[in-house]
Amino acid sequence: MRASRFFVSTLKEAPSDAEIVSHKLMMRAGMIKRLGSGIYSYMPMGLRVIRKVEAIVREEMNRAGAIEMLMPVVQPAELWQETGRWDKMGPELMRVKDRHGRDYAIQPTSEEVITDVVRTEIKSYRQLPVNFYHIQTKFRDERRPRFGLMRGREFTMKDAYSFDRDVEGMQRSYQLMYDAYVAIFNRFGLQFRAVAADNGAIGGSGSHEFHVIADTGEDALVYCSGSDFAANMEAAEAPGLLAQRQPPSQPLTKTPTPGKTRCEDVAELLGLPLSQTVKSVVLMADAAEEGGEKQLWLLLLRGDHELNEVKASKVPGLGQFRFASETEIVEAFGTTPGYLGPIGTARPVKIVADRTVANMNDFVCGANEAGFHYTGANWGRDIPEPVVCDLRNVVEGDASPDGKGVLAIQRGIEVGHVFQLGTRYSADMKATFLDVNGKPALMQMGCYGIGITRILGAAIEQNFDDKGIVWPASIAPFEVVLCPMGYDRSAMVKEETDRLYAALQAAGVDVIVDDRGERPGVMFADWELIGVPHRVVIGERGLKDGSLEYQGRRDAAATPVALADMAEFIRGKLQA
Structure with missing residues (x-):
């Protein structure tokens, strides 16, 4: 990719309505553009990050045996009425009518639709287990949209739904998805924690949330450094701090x-x-x-x-x-x-x-x-x-519920959630199959979500500095940027830039050349703001000495690298 043929649009200052770091930096880096309250256009630079997130999610979901499909954004009210959520969801569920006066929901999630699909397609235990997923636009009419993509009204989510013959099968499917999520977040290159959680309005018997660790996170995560115990604040059991009650020693006095x-x-x-x-x-x-x-x-x-x-x-x-x-x-x-x-x-x-x-x-x-x-x-x-x-929030230093130490608290941003639903939806919607004895049985369900667009905000909240975003290489809009000094004025610089560009492309590196003719300070500031993790500077002075300058986004200074070694040097950095 050449910058002159791409769309690079950066701002020196963030708009006044941008509240948190990720919102400010995404606006300044030209990744999103506000259209309305909680609604954003994904600009070319931001969309490249979203597509990389989606690709990793797809690969790991497919590897785990899930099957991709696509369900509609607009869903008939009748399905939501079957489960009672048409009334229970409240104003967050966007309700619309068509020209005939029929009610529809703009989907925030797809439990009803997938259960309807499966109850018409799955008839026998021989067809189970099965797990369907899709990556689709969602809409939740947030009362107070804020923080850019972190709490917008329209967003992109991956949701998956497993169907099994029995509880044991559901638990196996749940573990497969849990393991797939661990693989996904590891590939994102983010520091994260999976914590036991409350199922909330979605129902079911057990769940885990996946949180990206960030000081600015809205959620409090409780964990024990001496064991594997971890839970969100809502689900963390608080011990009684007094072993037994002492007898009265004072009179009751007003x-x-x-x-x-x-x-x-x-x-x-x-x-x-x-x-x-x-x-x-x-x-x-x-x-x-x-x-x-x-x-x-x-x-x-x-x-x-x-x-x-x-x-x-x-x-x-x-x-x-x-x-x-x-x-x-x-x-x-x-x-x-x-x-x-x-x-x-x-x-x-x-x-x-x-x-x-x-x-x-x-x-x-x-x-x-x-x-x-x-x-x-x-x-x-x-x-x-x-x-x-048990009525209270735990506090730091409380005994861990597993008896293996004391609790600590850190902040996190929820970006994924896996649920054991059981028969919460299959019972309401009569999703049954014939078991080995030829008798009808309810399907056991699980559901699994990842906030695709929310990952961008969470990743930035964890990875930024005073210059801008610091993307992990796996989800950066570009892995490498080439910054030639005088590309349009120096034949030597142009020739070496084009040679290195071709070599990196041939090696499968996602590279962009900044051939816009900007001054070095402008170039460097733009790509540091955008957060490209690896930068190579090509200048006449270095070329005469047979070297180029490499600088990682987190590096304090540039490193000279021999001209002939740079392509292999970059490949090594990316593999590391």
Whole structure:
């Protein structure tokens, strides 16, 4: 490729709406162009990266035995209604009508469509297992699109779906896809971690997320350096920090705490450690049926811990909760938030204590009266024994659930997710096959996604410096850029540039020649911004000495390489 025949369009400054590093650098490097909120055109430079990502994904999916097909972007509402997701998905699911008034979804994912395909095509156990995948445009009507390709509304995703005879077969298919994902992310050249995860709205029995490690990541990843344990924050089990409850040693006392509505402020006023306080979180479970009664819940956590909302949703009765309004709180507790507690509520509430809180004694909690807290509160004596659940986020230093060390936390960007779905969709859509005994049985499903376009943003968040992007060679728009000094003015430079260009092309190297006639400073700045991992400078001075200058994108200085050795030198760098 010659730069004069390609489209190179860089900016000195990022647009004002670009918020994070990857968004800014992709805009400046001319890889994407904003069309609307959360919607981008993939410019030629960015599209080259996307195609390389897709190629690696295709090769590893094919190697794992998955079969490529292509499902439509627009899907009939009837399929989504079969599984109940037409209503459950909420406003993120873009709904449209055709000219006849029929409802359709702009797909965010394809579980319904692939299940419909398979239930009409697969009849016998002899046709199983099977795994179909496609790489297709998706659309999710994000409430607040941001961060460029990291949280856009339109994006490209690879999703795969396996179908098996039984649970054991599904688990084998799941492991095949898990291993394929490890191979894919290794080939991308990215530092990543696979973590146990919650299945969330997609349903099923087990899942893992694949995260690219980055300090700017939105997700907190929990891991143990002494074992293989790793999970996202939502799925990480938090141990109780007190082995057993000590007997009461203080009387229950209503203590003035004027203006102190935060546990930190109460602890400071009373001269107590924050870990001696208990915070109250009030949730409301609305009635499942019209006319039914709503139920108020009080969740209790230690003052220095935070509620894990996913764990809260797993408490029986709290599957569909919301945070209570201030009006509802005042009606139940007789006071505004800041002084709430489990003792003396104005009307009955269901109380759930985190594992650690359940073993606390002589703790501080709200007195349900403005300006007052109780000290010396104890279970059994002052408050009925609670329902006990794991409610909190883990913190650094917690014991690992596998008992092999302590937990650490790092940030990550989710770019892939594998799920064991079981019969979540096959049951709703009656996807059955005849088993070895000739009896109908439900297919066991798995689904596996990779955010193709999100990989670009995640890779940049992990690989950049003050000059621009630093792409891993496997997904860079070009592996090598040749920067001739005076290509249009020096016959010697032009001849050697063309010779090296041809040699690298013949060796299968993805190389571009910057023959635009730009000044050296402009050339270097452009390709450092774009992030091409290897650069060769061809100049008359070096040629007279029989050498060229090589510089890796992360190298602090250039390295002279003999003219005759440069092609082989570059091949060695790429193989390394």
